[in-house]
Amino acid sequence: MVVFDAELWIWNARRADSWTFVSLPVEASEDIRDLAAGFARGFGSLRVRVTIGDTSWKTSIFPDSAPGSYVLPIKRAVHVAESLAAGDSTTVTVEPIGL
Template sequence: MVVVFDAELWIWDARRADSWTFVSLPVEASDEIRDVAGGPRRGFGALRVRATVGDSTWTTSVFPDSARGCYVLPVKRAVRQAEALDAGDIVAVRVELLHS
């Protein structure tokens, strides 16, 4: 399953000092991912994905965010630096669900 969307980079309030930066997947896509993934998941409900932002592609996990009702994708510092991105920027994202 592949999801392509535009989203705003945001910093996780609970770890603001560490500048953990995420994008939220669309709620509809998150519902589809839950349906496809099914069953119990590993730690924190994480699902393995291959993510692409700009020219950067990496393997990571998406995590369910009950407050937002969707999955969230962490965008690591190396990607933000390579793509010259900051919190508040709108980015084009491609997420491919990988089989665990």
């Protein structure tokens, strides 16, 4: 399990909708990669349980174009429940599952 503070940012797809993410710190990404050796799924994704504030959910993290880093999509329901918007910083707990 890793705990870190991160700023929410928006990735604008070439579609009408956009997605909000946080970037995992390189050190946290390395720790998770070491724990999950051989368990990566499609696109190098890893299943995780995430907690922000009082909200927890299961999702996947994905390798980022930044060497050694992962990105985590933040669901719209989490934005609403935790009163978060792009540019806000929050504490994130990420726990790999299914290893």
